[in-house]
Amino acid sequence: MDTRTAPEEMIRRMMESYGDAVLRMCYLNLRDVMMAEDAAQDTFLKAYQKCSSFRGECSEKTWLMRIAINTCRDYQRRAWLRRTD
Numbered sequence: 303m304d305t306r307t308a309p310e311e312m313i314r315r316m317m318e319s320y321g322d323a324v325l326r327m328c329y330l331n332l333r334d335v336m337m338a339e340d341a342a343q344d345t346f347l348k349a350y351q352k353c354s355s356f357r358g359e360c361s362e363k364t365w366l367m368r369i370a371i372n373t374c375r376d377y378q379r380r381a382w383l384r385r386t387d
Contacts, residue, residue: 309353317346320363324370331374341377345370 324345329338348369356365 309350312353313346313350316349316362316366320366321346323363324366327367327370328374331371332377337377337381341370341373345373348373 321342325338325342328341328345329335332338332341345366349366352369356362
């Protein structure tokens with residue numbers, strides 16, 4: 303990330319560039335449109351909160367997809383816990 307780029311600008315650009323890919327990744331993991339949309343939104347929220355920790359060791363897309371996958375896993379864990387309670 304360019305240190306001069308504001309977090310808002312970075313996230314806006316990432317949403318425009320990778321928004322569809324993140325949504326597809328979330329849908330492939332969750333198999334539910336509504337949950338996928340929520341997970342995609344949470345992915346960008348987490349990316350915004352953690353954008354200062356992006357070190358640039360991988361591409362932005364790779365970093366964002368890893369956040370999306372982990373967010374989907376969190377959603378799956380919560381869904382599984384609700385079923386077992």
